[in-house]
Amino acid sequence: MQREPRLRAAVGTTTKLDSLADRLMYRLAYRNFGDHESLVVNHSVAANTSSGGVRWYEIQNPAGTPVVAQQSTFAPDANFRWMGSIAMDHAGDMALGYSVSSATMFPSIAFTARLSGDPASTMQTESAILAGTGSQIAGLTRWGDYSAMQIDPSDDCTFWYTTEYLKGTGIFNWNTRIASFKFPGCNFPDLQIAKPHTGNFTQGQTGATFTITVANVGLKSTDGTTVTVADALPAKLTATAASGTGWTCVLSPSVSCMRSDVLASNASYPPITLTVSVAADAPGLLTNTANVSGGGDQGTPGNNQTSDTVTIIQTGPDLAITKTHPQPFIQNQPGVYTITVSNVGLSPTSGALVTVTDQVPAGLPIASVNGGGWTCSPAATNPVSCTRTDVLAAGGSYPAIALTVTPPTAPAAVSNTASVTGGGDTNPFNNSATDPTTIVVPPPDLSITKTHTGNFNQGQGSASYTLTVTNAGLGPSVGTVTVKENLPTGLGRNFIFGTGWTCDIIAMACTRGDSLAVGSSYPPITVTVSVDGNAPRDRHQHRHRERRDRHHTWQQHCHRSDHDSPRARPDAGRIAQSRSAGAGPGRHVHHRCGQPGQRGHLGIREHDRQSALRNDSDGPCCPGLELRGLEFYFLFAFRHTGAGRGLPFNRADGICGQPLFSGEQFSER
Secondary structure (H helix, E strand, C coil): CCECCCEEECCCCCCEEECCCCCCCCCCEEEECCCCEEEEEEEEEECCCCCEEEEEEEEECCCCCCEEEEEEEECCCCCEEEEEEEEECCCCCEEEEEEEEECCEEEEEEEEEECCCCCCCCCCCCEEEECCCCCECCCCCCCCCCCEEEECCCCCCCEEEEEEEECCCECCCEEEEEEEECCCCCCCCCEEEECCECCCEECCCCCEEEEEEEEECCCCCCCCCCEEEEEECCCCEEEEEEECCCCEEECCCCEEEEECCCCCCCEECCCEEEEEEECCCCCCEEEEEEEEEECCCCCCHHHHEEEEEEEEECCCCCEEEEEECCCCEECCCCEEEEEEEEECCCCCCCCCCEEEEEECCCCCCEEEEECCCCEECCCCCCCEEEEECCCCCCCCECCCEEEEECCCCCCCEEEEEEEEEECCCCCHHHCEEEEEEEEECCCCCEEEEEECCCCCCCCCCCEEEEEEEEECCCCCCCCCEEEECCCCCCEEEEEEECCCCEEECCCCEEEECCCCCCCCECCCEEEEEEECCCCCCCHHHHHHHHHHHCCCCCCEEEEEEECCCHHHCCCHHHCCCCCCCCCCCCCEEEEEEEECCEEEEEEEECCCCCEEEECCCCCCCCECCCCCCCCEEEEECCCCCCCCCCECCCCCCCCCCCCCCCCEEEEEC
16 A cells, blocks of 8 residues: 655645655544444545545454454545545544645535445545635645544534634644534434235225334334324225234325334334225325334434335226347348237226327338238338237236337337327226337357367477458448467467468467448468377377378388388398497388388387488488387477477588478377
8 A cells, every 4th residue: 555645735735744644533433232333533634646544444353353344545536635634433434534735725624424334445435625715825734633533422423523724824823623414313213114025916806905013213212102104095995804913004094004012123023014005096096105203203204104006907808918039130121029919907808999109200111010810001101000809817817019210310219109009998007108218230240260270299390270251240240359279278379370460479369440241251360389299189080180191292101011021021132131330139120111112221229219310312311210119200390489299400511411391290190
């Protein structure tokens, strides 16, 4: 954590003020909450290169193993904040006061605070206490040694804060400001009411119930005065009973329940059950409101009242409509709205005409409209109208209507509303449906393919992949396109390149910013890799390549002959058995190497594994080529620089002359 700069400027002067960033600020405040102990403290820090903030901490369990429960730097803008003081009330709420200034602000006084239930390590928005009207000048840098935030012991809720400010620019003309504040709900009761119900009600129903609950969310118990719950039922709902443990309830002239026992902080009274009957002609939606008062409540007024809306199922037919579509619609592409009419009532429709109407928004040309059993207006007609007269059973739905539109250059968003009428419908509250629709430009759809030719060999110095990016979408690409290669274990990176691509060999990534048209591909990217000598391999594929490579123009095939005399093979007389100079005795293993247009012999002493390559005239060749196994290949490729099972060789001495081949790689099968 970076400390605050030692000095800071104030408005109207070049004199800078000392932030005292080299020490903790007054004071380290302690609280014991019973289940835990807390310390809060702060100091000044540099928030960035041009501003400062106040760093604060809450440390719990100071008597045992201290734990930093939360911490943060309060620096919401480019101003300088310093000389802080922090305290905590009995509920665990915190307040942090400090001085604040900048090149355009006289030293002023402000504070921030947090409730105990706020997200950890956060403070709320800054609140101003006093805007300063002067700066300290003449090189006097010491400031505000007397900043202090304290809790009033009389209620353990009220914060008192005091610190320095100046009424006018000068020296030794300090003023002291004292401010107090507390959190809403601290040290008084706060009654809150809730009124839920379960399920839907039905026309003509008796015994439908609401459950009313009163809780004290304040930090102090109620004061023993009467607590009253009042419920003004809407028309078409009639109260038949109201009761709850400890409550005294009456139904007339309106529902009310009362009690006067004390309700502790964060506790609830037993619930009230309100039973109602539903009129036979009750509408589809009804809203019931209840409120609570008394008990010394001084909390948030908004939680003293609650409303609960209930759906009333109609005994007659009740046509409801829904309208949906798959998001989003694409410009110049067909988009389909699905409109469904259902009977959520308890009786079938009357057989009277049912009409669906849809006023399609401007910018959505109608391509078609149809649905099984529906008679719909021509596609060019707006609003769209579809009708039918067949009876719809209770709980059933008509076949869906498909409304197809083709937005050309429509707005980015529209809302489409459809409605239904007729059929003897008894509930107008669910007869319309609105479907917000997002319309986007035709999007690109980039796909990538990765190919290679043949198989790779362990120890191979250079092998390549080809990456191709294609746009199979409905629109050209926009912005930067990035291709990243993730090489598996066993492959090393050599190079990555492609025409028009900007590639990074370290990141194994390529980018470009030109647009890719629909149906087109960027120039391919070539990735060259080296193959580790111990890279995992598929033996079946490896052998398949070997069989194929035996017919390759540049592949040498060596047949092993293990013998003690020329009689071991019909052509043994053609295989040189002389040893290299200085070679000790040992059994010889000879290899005859054939290649179109060239003859060569390879003699190997099995005892010391030394080898010599001999040309057609039996001249000496360079030792140092070690052969392992029964069958070998000379692979013509770039020299592999990593560890591998193959051994590179060159004829480079004066006797052998120039290498027979350049860049050879000897690989074991």
